[in-house]
Amino acid sequence: MKRWGLTIPLTGVPLTAHRELIERLPDLGYTDVWSAETAGTDAFSPLLLASQWAPSLRLGTAIAPVYTRGPGLLAMSAATLAEVAPEKFVLGIGTSSPVIVENWNAGAFTEPYKRTRDTLRFLRSALAGEKVTENYPTFSVSKFKLERVPEIPPKIMLAALRPGMLKLAAKESDGAITNWLAPGDVPKVRAEIGPDVELVARIFVCPTEDTGAARALGRMLISSYLTVPVYAAFHDWLGRGDVLAPMHKLWASGDRKGANAAIPDEVVDELIVHGSPDVCREKLESYVDNGLTTPVIALLPTGGDQAAQVEALAPRD
Structure with missing residues (x-):
């Protein structure tokens, strides 16, 4: 079924x-x-x-x-x-x-x-x-x-x-x-x-076909979720550790805006359906x-x- x-x-x-x-x-x-x-x-x-x-x-x-x-x-x-x-x-x-x-x-x-x-x-x-x-x-x-x-x-x-x-x-x-x-x-x-x-x-x-809006929302969600240790470890295992490392570094320093900007478009497009x-x-x-x-x-x-x-x-x- x-x-x-x-x-x-x-x-x-x-x-x-x-x-x-x-x-x-x-x-x-x-x-x-x-x-x-x-x-x-x-x-x-x-x-x-x-x-x-x-x-x-x-x-x-x-x-x-x-x-x-x-x-x-x-x-x-x-x-x-x-x-x-x-x-x-x-x-x-x-x-x-x-x-x-x-x-x-x-x-x-x-x-x-x-x-x-x-x-x-x-x-x-x-x-x-x-x-x-x-x-x-x-x-x-x-x-x-x-x-x-x-x-x-x-x-x-x-x-x-x-x-x-x-x-x-x-x-x-x-x-x-x-x-x-x-x-x-x-x-x-x-x-x-x-x-x-x-x-x-x-x-x-x-x-939505507004790609910019979709990616902006996606970045907010990704930085909020994937900085949680269990999800960070999950994506390390999946092979995204290196590409997400800049986001993690900026998030840990308290730079939320910078962490969002550090997430590549291709990662957003992989994880958010839009x-x-x-x-x-x-x-x-x-x-x-x-x-x-x-x-x-x-x-x-x-x-x-x-x-x-x-x-x-x-x-x-």
């Missing part, structure tokens, strides 16, 4: 104002809606609404951080979506970032690989209805049992950027979720998980051609009608 996803909620659009668009998504050819969780909506509420407006859509979190909820609360949140959208909900979990975990949520960002692995193993047991008492390496749980066990446990996918986490996703979860990559990067990621594991990626799409809707769709298809299972559009604001842009970016047979 060809998958085609959209990130919700759209920027600046109230949650309840999404209903008409989400109801239309299946007829437009969209198969999935995926949420995120940083400092906007939580990851679960937009999906709960979407489950009632368009029951045929698959719903996914990309991602719910493993640090910002206790293990039991994370299991409860997942079980709720699995109850209202049986076989349609995918729980995507991951580490998030030190800024979100420590600065915004008073947590400790320690041992991210182990914490993700342990949370995955706990969730497998809890969502299957087991009473869990376990001393995991990164946390302990005593006598936790869901009161409302989903009839069908949700699939669980892991956010993964480099070989260790990608291999864990392939071995113990139902798929890998990645971010900030170009079509040509997909084969390298795919090689770590094998041919049969689902690979989901959020792709930033700016549907152009006419047809051009954008063609590039999205190139991700799939290179081994991506599920492209998830993250629509960047251009000042245009976002609902019309979502319609224009719908897949074509």
Whole structure:
């Protein structure tokens, strides 16, 4: 089945104002809606609404951080979506970032690989209805049992950027979720998980033919994201370490404007999909051609009608 996803909620659009668009998504050819969780909506509420407006859509979190909820609360949140959208909900979990975990949520960002692995193993047991008492390496749980066990446990996918986490996703979860990559990067990621594991990626799409505006927005996003250590390491692994080194140096010195200017056009054009809707769709298809299972559009604001842009970016047979 060809998958085609959209990130919700759209920027600046109230949650309840999404209903008409989400109801239309299946007829437009969209198969999935995926949420995120940083400092906007939580990851679960937009999906709960979407489950009632368009029951045929698959719903996914990309991602719910493993640090910002206790293990039991994370299991409860997942079980709720699995109850209202049986076989349609995918729980995507991951580490998030030190800024979100420590600065915004008073947590400790320690041992991210182990914490993700342990949370995955706990969730497998809890969502299957087991009473869990376990001393995991990164946390302990005593006598936790869901009161409302989903009839069908949700699939669980892991956010993964480099070989260790990608291999864990392939071995113990139902798929890998990645971010900030170009079509040509997909084969390298795919090689770590094998041919049969689902690979989901959020792709930033700016549907405008104003190349200067698209690149300016892209540079702001790239400098904000790719200076985060986990993304910097990801792009070192992908082979962009040298070309992004000037950006990192200027960012570290506090020169944000200079850091943006240091990002080459070709890097922006690789990582940000922009152009006419047809051009954008063609590039999205190139991700799939290179081994991506599920492209998830993250629509960047251009000042245009976002609902019309979502319609224009719908897949074509």
